[in-house]
Amino acid sequence: MNITYPHTIENCIGEKLIFREVRREADGDRVIVENFVAPGSGPPMHVHRLQDEGLTVISGRIGYQIQGQSEQFAEEGETVVFERGVPHRFWNAGTQTLHCTGWINPANSVVFFLSAIYAAQNKSGKAQPEVFDAAFLLTRYAAEFDMVEIPRFVRTVIIPVTYQIGRLLGKYTHFKNAPEPLPTSSQLAVLQ
The missing domain is CATH 2.60.120.10 (Jelly Rolls)
Structure with a gap:
């Protein structure tokens, strides 16, 4: 990007x-x-x-x-x-x-992430971002960011399921140029 x-x-x-x-x-x-x-x-x-x-x-x-x-x-x-x-x-x-x-x-993906979150809020017209965009961003960039006010069950079950449904429905074409996510600590351990 x-x-x-x-x-x-x-x-x-x-x-x-x-x-x-x-x-x-x-x-x-x-x-x-x-x-x-x-x-x-x-x-x-x-x-x-x-x-x-x-x-x-x-x-x-x-x-x-x-x-x-x-x-x-x-x-x-x-x-x-x-x-x-x-x-x-x-x-x-x-x-x-x-x-x-x-x-x-370090900056990492923060400019893209916050720009996309603001756009998703504008899409929904409220503080809660549009659901599919939020699921994409919170899943893809989980190594960098988390919204801890979201209940744990929603973060660990509902959001990943919503993300997969969004993939099946083709909801993420506007994210085709999204920066690659940073590797998680478990992925880094495997690489070392």
Whole structure:
């Protein structure tokens, strides 16, 4: 997939994300981001299994939570870092648009994944992405991302079945140029 930067995505629930650039670094490509979030909006509890993420508040107030911990807040000029593998969520905890700058490292498939999730939300017209697109993305990129608020049975049974039904119905032709998924840790062990 060939993306030109800056690359802007918006969803129907008040989130706008601008991928400003990708910087080559020794520990992997770092994507530089800028986001704008409407009051009360923000992604649900999720995990980047292989990426760290940092957000600095430019204006507004961000609420954030690490799974199992209490809600916290950061104001203008403060930075929040979410370490890889740690489930987290954030939202606009103020009354004005939240504006942040930040980064995700290493970038891996995050630009494609988030662009496709936003498109699937716009397709459904709500926070929950269109079901077949969500099943494709959460299955194909399971080594990188997970939506931990989705009940385990749905994540381990319903989504894989939906993905297979989508394949049979030809629902994924628009993903023909999707980047290859990263190998899972079990696949890496076999390769070594």
